[in-house]
Amino acid sequence: MSTMHFSKNINNVLHLADSALILAQRNSEWCAHGPILEQDIAITNITLDLIGQARNFYQYAASLINSTNQKNETEDTLAYLRTEREFLNLLICELPNVDWAHTVVRQFLFSSFQQQLFLALQENTDDAIQAIATKSIKETNYHVKWSAEWVIRLGDGTLESRERTLNAIEALWPYTGEFFTNEPTDMMDVSLLKKAWLDKITNVFLEASLSVPENIFMHSGGKKGVHTEHLGFILSEMQYLQRMYPGAQW
Amino acid sequence: MSLIDLEKSFQEKIDKEIKIEPKDWMPDAYRKTNIRQISQHAHSEIVGMLPEGNWISRAPSLKRKAILIAKVQDEAGHGLYLYSAAETLGISRDQMMNDLNSGKAKYSSIFNYPTLTWADMGAVGWLVDGAAILNQVMLCRTSYGPYARAMVRICKEESFHQRQGFETLLVLSKGTKEQREMCQDAINRWWWPSLMMFGPKDSESTNSDQSIKWKIKRKTNDELRQQFVNMIAEQIKLLGMTLPDPDLKWNEKRNQYDFGEINWEEFWNVVKGNGPCNKQRLAARNKAHDEGAWVRAAAIAYADKKKNKTTHKAA
Amino acid sequence: MNINIRKFYYGDIPEENNVTSLSQNSKTEKEWPLWEVFIRSKQGLDHKHAGSVHAADAQMAIENARDVYTRRQEGISIWVVESKHIHASNPEDADMFYEPASDKVYRHPTFYDLPDEIKHM
Numbered sequence: 001m002s003t004m005h006f007s008k009n010i011n012n013v014l015h016l017a018d019s020a021l022i023l024a025q026r027n028s029e030w031c032a033h034g035p036i037l038e039q040d041i042a043i044t045n046i047t048l049d050l051i052g053q054a055r056n057f058y059q060y061a062a063s064l065i066n067s068t069n070q071k072n073e074t075e076d077t078l079a080y081l082r083t084e085r086e087f088l089n090l091l092i093c094e095l096p097n098v099d100w101a102h103t104v105v106r107q108f109l110f111s112s113f114q115q116q117l118f119l120a121l122q123e124n125t126d127d128a129i130q131a132i133a134t135k136s137i138k139e140t141n142y143h144v145k146w147s148a149e150w151v152i153r154l155g156d157g158t159l160e161s162r163e164r165t166l167n168a169i170e171a172l173w174p175y176t177g178e179f180f181t182n183e184p185t186d187m188m189d190v191s192l193l194k195k196a197w198l199d200k201i202t203n204v205f206l207e208a209s210l211s212v213p214e215n216i217f218m219h220s221g222g223k224k225g226v227h228t229e230h231l232g233f234i235l236s237e238m239q240y241l242q243r244m245y246p247g248a249q250w
Numbered sequence: 251m252s253l254i255d256l257e258k259s260f261q262e263k264i265d266k267e268i269k270i271e272p273k274d275w276m277p278d279a280y281r282k283t284n285i286r287q288i289s290q291h292a293h294s295e296i297v298g299m300l301p302e303g304n305w306i307s308r309a310p311s312l313k314r315k316a317i318l319i320a321k322v323q324d325e326a327g328h329g330l331y332l333y334s335a336a337e338t339l340g341i342s343r344d345q346m347m348n349d350l351n352s353g354k355a356k357y358s359s360i361f362n363y364p365t366l367t368w369a370d371m372g373a374v375g376w377l378v379d380g381a382a383i384l385n386q387v388m389l390c391r392t393s394y395g396p397y398a399r400a401m402v403r404i405c406k407e408e409s410f411h412q413r414q415g416f417e418t419l420l421v422l423s424k425g426t427k428e429q430r431e432m433c434q435d436a437i438n439r440w441w442w443p444s445l446m447m448f449g450p451k452d453s454e455s456t457n458s459d460q461s462i463k464w465k466i467k468r469k470t471n472d473e474l475r476q477q478f479v480n481m482i483a484e485q486i487k488l489l490g491m492t493l494p495d496p497d498l499k500w501n502e503k504r505n506q507y508d509f510g511e512i513n514w515e516e517f518w519n520v521v522k523g524n525g526p527c528n529k530q531r532l533a534a535r536n537k538a539h540d541e542g543a544w545v546r547a548a549a550i551a552y553a554d555k556k557k558n559k560t561t562h563k564a565a
Numbered sequence: 566m567n568i569n570i571r572k573f574y575y576g577d578i579p580e581e582n583n584v585t586s587l588s589q590n591s592k593t594e595k596e597w598p599l600w601e602v603f604i605r606s607k608q609g610l611d612h613k614h615a616g617s618v619h620a621a622d623a624q625m626a627i628e629n630a631r632d633v634y635t636r637r638q639e640g641i642s643i644w645v646v647e648s649k650h651i652h653a654s655n656p657e658d659a660d661m662f663y664e665p666a667s668d669k670v671y672r673h674p675t676f677y678d679l680p681d682e683i684k685h686m
Contacts (some may be wrong), residue, residue: 245426
């Protein structure tokens with residue numbers, strides 16, 4: 001295997017890890033601030049699943065890096081010592097929570113994408129990726145179910161909740177194009193995932209009498225390390241102790 | 251049966267260690283005391299999520315982040331179990347939340363202290379949870395059944411909280427100079443407030459006597475506090491740190507540690523709302539509750555619509 | 566003498582006006598109903614009462630129960646029932662309900678003295 005090929009592979013894995021971690025970081029802002037205790041606990045379970053996925057991918061990426069060059073990367077050096085331009089997460093993950101509607105709509109759009117992706121990656125030739133996908137998809141299936149039910153509930157709840165859901169869809173939809181445009185960071189042809197994803201979204205939206213936006217301009221850049229302004233703030237908070245005390249163990 | 255007979259047979263049950271269950275007759279004051287104590291306990295869990303939740307975004311490793319989130323989430327669960335126990339006494343969670351948010355209900359003052367550095371996550375786990383656990387282990391045998399059962403579940407889950415706190419400090423105590431300083435500083439700041447968690451001295455506590463007779467509480471404030479001091483004074487040796495009390499020393503005669511006088515003026519001030527974070531904590535709870543109102547209303551509205559649809563179909 | 570003893574029937578508490586005298590409910594928000602949660606810890610065992618949750622509907626109650634009560638792999642199956650639908654016997658009926666069974670010792674296998682040589686019985 002050539003070095004080039006390997007580094008491409010490493011970026012593929014980092015991309016998956018970064019998306020999971022950054023969304024976990026956002027969702028964790030709800031912990032202790034949720035709309036009701038039961039849902040505070042529910043979204044936090046999703047947060048913990050995402051951190052678990054991120055750790056699995058980072059650990060694998062670290063092992064790939066360390067085996068090719070004499071390095072000593074760990075899950076933490078990868079999460080805590082890379083810069084804004086090195087993070088490869090999808091943009092949608094770093095957007096602010098705004099409100100519960102934004103949070104559940106984002107979770108639904110993202111988890112439905114992850115679901116298709118992991119489904120495909122279960123067939124991947126790389127054993128480690130296959131194993132992580134197989135473990136993660138069970139978690140993701142629940143995230144999709146939970147968030148879809150919330151989208152329907154809010155879309156078809158009160159006038160206010162419907163209004164907020166529409167706003168969330170309008171704000172978040174432009175960040176879904178990036179899911180399906182192939183970049184070197186993608187492990188597979190992601191454009192193949194779009195149809196199944198859109199079918200799922202359409203069905204759920206239909207149940208809540210919400211319409212799927214069409215002909216919308218799509219933002220991109222996350223997979224190339226070109227982010228929104230939000231990411232820098234997320235990282236400066238997340239990484240502060242590791243940056244402040246270089247080399248310390250925690 | 252007359253009221254006097256009812257009260258007599260109630261006390262006999264308590265004396266025979268028979269648990270009181272929701273439908274059993276109980277004196278009004280017993281019900282009220284339990285509602286007050288269980289809801290205060292629940293509020294403490296919920297408010298207690300804030301000072302630690304504060305550090306989730308800044309946890310220094312992915313492992314620590316996951317542990318901290320799981321711990322804060324457990325506290326939400328514990329609050330939930332306790333609110334449920336109180337609900338069996340005929341008060342709704344909504345009423346309790348309103349009492350918390352309006353400032354009418356009390357919660358443990360310890361959570362009105364700020365968490366300033368990462369080491370505070372260790373100190374809170376070790377000292378604050380350590381103090382809480384002594385109280386909670388005692389409450390597993392409290393006389394009101396639903397409260398006792400909630401406490402058994404909580405104690406089971408809580409057992410990792412204190413351990414992770416001590417381990418966090420242990421790592422710091424073996425770390426760099428800055429980390430060791432951070433560790434000692436956190437212990438210095440959390441030690442006295444932890445001692446205050448056990449409440450006023452027995453000689454000044456108004457609720458203790460009746461609560462002990464009813465076996466709601468089974469040990470006095472001072473007994474529990476002494477137990478805590480004895481435990482921590484030994485454990486700190488493993489950290490190579492010190493407790494900020496010049497009067498702390500082993501007393502051969504008492505077979506206990508002696509310790510210095512608590513600053514009761516500070517204690518009462520924090521209870522009265524003048525602690526460093528009282529306003530901030532209440533504001534955070536109110537914000538979450540108020541901003542969640544439309545979410546809760548939407549879920550009810552949707553459930554009602556769905557119910558109407560199914561009854562329509564059936565008709 | 567007529568003593569007015571207030572009683573609370575957990576699960577049978579009327580939806581409206583549940584003991585407002587204990588604390589005045591200032592806001593009029595409609596609360597998510599309370600549900601009792603029963604969990605089967607492993608295949609072959611009974612469902613056992615685990616606690617309660619608030620939820621807007623049955624589906625949400627199951628999921629809330631999953632999120633709250635099975636975080637440490639405590640279960641593989643969940644039942645929920647809205648608390649108001651649980652009806653319970655009254656403690657003051659305990660004597661007539663349960664005492665009459667106490668002298669029916671012949672219902673228990675240990676009542677019968679059999680020779681030790683007998684196997685499989």
